[in-house]
Amino acid sequence: MICDNKFKSNLIVPFSNRIIATLIDIIIIVVISYFIQIIFWDLLIHLGSLKKLVGIGVFCSYFGIMDSYLCKGQTVGKMLLKIELMGKKGEYISLKKSFFRNIIFLSNFIIFFDISYISFIINILFESSMISFYFFNKRNKQLLHDFICQTYIVYMSSKKVKLNNFKTSKNLLVYSLIIFIFIFGFLNFLQxxxxxxxxxxxxxxxxxxxxxxxxxxxxxxxxxxxxxxxxxxxxxxxxxxxxxxxxxxxxxxxxxxxxxxxxxxxxxxxxxxxxxxxxxxxxxxxxxxxxxxxxxxxxxxxxxxxxxxxxxxxxx
Structure with missing residues (x-):
C-alpha cells in the first residue's frame, strides 16, 4: 500500500546519518585498497594511470554489490546505522541499477582519480548538486544519484512502502546549476x-x-x-x-x-x-x-x- 507522506517522511533517513554511514564505508574502502596495494605492489607500480581503474573498481564494486538486493540494500555503514537503500516501490534494487547509481555517486570524487580540467568540471558539477540537494531537499532527502535512479535511504522497517509519489522537485537542478556557476567562477579566480x-x-x-x-x-x-x-x-x-x-x-x-x-x-x-x-x-x-x-x-x-x-x- 501507499502510505501518507507524513508516515513516509518518518522513514526517510536524515543526511547526517547518511554521511556517517558513508564515512564508515569510505574507511573500509581505503583499508581494502591498502591491502590490494601491498599484495599487488609490483604489478600496480608499473600500471601508470591505469592503476586508478583498480581504485574505481574497488569503489564501485563495494557500493554496487552491497547496495543491491544481494545485500538487501546495506553496506557495512548502513548496517551499523540500521538503514537501507530502497527503490520507489519499496523494493531492493538490481545489481545493474546499483552499479549505475554508484558510478554517478563516484563523480563527486572523480578528481581523486583523474587530474584534468574535464574531471574538475564534472567534480564541481556533482558537488554543486550535492550542496543544492542537501540544503533544499528536506522533503525526501534524495541526492542527485538517488533522484536519477529513483532510490531512497530509509530506516529498516518490517513494512515496505511505496515512495513513488514522494518526489523530488526538479527546481533543485536549477539550484544546482546556479551553485555550480558560482563555485566554478570562484575557483577559476584561484588560477x-x-x-x-x-x-x-x-x-x-x-x-x-x-x-x-x-x-x-x-x-x-x-x-x-x-x-x-x-x-x-x-x-x-x-x-x-x-x-x-x-x-x-x-x-x-x-x-x-x-x-x-x-x-x-x-x-x-x-x-x-x-x-x-x-x-x-x-x-x-x-x-x-x-x-x-x-x-x-x-x-x-x-x-x-x-x-x-x-x-x-x-x-x-
Missing part, C-alpha cells in the same frame, strides 16, 4: 587555468606525473613585488639511486615549470616547491609510497641552480 597548464607541462616529462592529492597556486604582493607561488605533489615511477639523480629530476621539473610558466608570463618572484615521491602507488582510494623528497626555493634560487651556480639539498 585553475594556470594550474592545469602546469600539470600538463610536468606530465610531459618521462616517468613523472603530478598527483592529484594536494596542490596550490597563489598570486599576490610581497614587499611591494608581485609574486606567484606554486606547490605540487609529483610522482616518479622509478627508484632514485643517488643524490645526483634526485637533483637532476628536481631540476627537470623546476625547469619545465619555470620555462613554460614563469618566464612565459614574465614572473620572476615567488616560490616553487614540490614533494617528489619515489614509486608512489595512487589508486584514488588509497595512496602509499616508498620515499619522498621535499624542496621549495625562490625562483631566483632555482635559476641559480639551473645555471649551475648553486646546489641546494632537498629534505627527505
Amino acid at each position: 585553475l587555468d594556470d594550474f592545469f597548464f602546469i600539470v600538463n607541462k610536468v606530465n610531459e616529462l618521462d616517468k613523472i606525473t603530478v598527483i592529484s592529492k594536494k596542490w596550490s597556486i597563489g598570486k599576490g604582493t610581497r614587499n611591494s613585488d608581485e609574486y606567484t607561488d606554486v606547490y605540487l605533489w609529483v610522482n616518479c615511477i622509478m627508484d632514485i639511486e643517488s643524490k645526483n639523480q634526485l637533483e637532476k629530476l628536481q631540476n627537470d621539473i623546476a625547469k619545465k615549470i619555470i620555462d613554460s610558466y614563469y618566464l612565459k608570463n614574465k614572473i620572476n618572484k615567488g616560490y616553487l616547491g614540490f614533494v617528489l615521491y619515489e614509486k608512489a602507488c595512487d589508486l584514488g582510494t588509497s595512496f602509499i609510497w616508498e620515499k619522498k623528497h621535499f624542496i621549495s626555493l625562490p625562483i631566483s634560487k632555482w635559476q641559480q641552480r639551473l645555471n649551475g651556480s648553486g646546489k641546494i639539498e632537498s629534505k627527505k
